[in-house]
Amino acid sequence: MKHNPLYFVMTVDVDPPPPSAPDLKIDEGILSLLQMFKENEIKSTFFVTAVMAEKFPDLMRKVKRDGHEIACHDLDHSPMVDKLNLTRLVSRLRIATQLIEDYVGVRPYGYRAPLFKINRNQLVALYKNGYIYDSSIIFSPFFRSLRVFSFSKPFFVSINKNGWLIEIPVSTNPIMPFPIGGAYFRVFGEKWAKAGMKVNFLFKNPLIFYIHPKDIIVQTSGPSWYSYKNTSKCLDSLKEIINYAKKTGAIFIKAIDLAYLFAKIKI
Numbered sequence: 001m002k003h004n005p006l007y008f009v010m011t012v013d014v015d016p017p018p019p020s021a022p023d024l025k026i027d028e029g030i031l032s033l034l035q036m037f038k039e040n041e042i043k044s045t046f047f048v049t050a051v052m053a054e055k056f057p058d059l060m061r062k063v064k065r066d067g068h069e070i071a072c073h074d075l076d077h078s079p080m081v082d083k084l085n086l087t088r089l090v091s092r093l094r095i096a097t098q099l100i101e102d103y104v105g106v107r108p109y110g111y112r113a114p115l116f117k118i119n120r121n122q123l124v125a126l127y128k129n130g131y132i133y134d135s136s137i138i139f140s141p142f143f144r145s146l147r148v149f150s151f152s153k154p155f156f157v158s159i160n161k162n163g164w165l166i167e168i169p170v171s172t173n174p175i176m177p178f179p180i181g182g183a184y185f186r187v188f189g190e191k192w193a194k195a196g197m198k199v200n201f202l203f204k205n206p207l208i209f210y211i212h213p214k215d216i217i218v219q220t221s222g223p224s225w226y227s228y229k230n231t232s233k234c235l236d237s238l239k240e241i242i243n244y245a246k247k248t249g250a251i252f253i254k255a256i257d258l259a260y261l262f263a264k265i266k267i
């Protein structure tokens, strides 16, 4: 293996349709992504809400069959989940994990919090439910984190004397410090994303990119301009990003494999 290789982790957040567009065909968005990933021969990590696993069990099983990782993205994407106490967080996560396992046939070991809102109690709840990694932290002042950008690499979160969890932060672009993905990617565009990738790769940070099925479903109206802007060209832009990552020599890897690789190196 190449010395100190660059890694690219493509992640897909399978949220329920937004309240403003309850009829949005999330399943069609997922199918388009699967097709594109197949054509580009990449494996990714799908953070799935339990309610969407329940709604589309066959499709989620296809995601798994295609070789992608199934991870957890909460029960129903409640924006208030970080306000729950530890006991409730533990049981909520137990239910979400079980539902995903029942509907998809695989238990998730990775987690991403709705709206990237993560706190200490959630991390403890993940540990208590046997999770290996979390991928919710964003190193950006806009996301209440002042950690130095160049440390945007996986790290251990100590839970108790012997217990730990691995955190895989979502990559940030230092030029306008927002996470590289989702609506930021649609609004700021390919050049902005590529510049962010370049700086991260310079620091040998793995690039953790995220997208939603809804980002690639063509929409011409919505509650705000950024909820639909550039949805018509997002899939093509995403292909460009994948090509760019390939050109830089980055290795595409699932988040769980990056976690294992990191743990193996560090332990």
Ligand SMILES: [Zn+2]
Pocket (backbone or CB within 6 Å): 013, 014, 015, 073, 077, 113, 114, 115
């Ligand atoms: Zn989400």
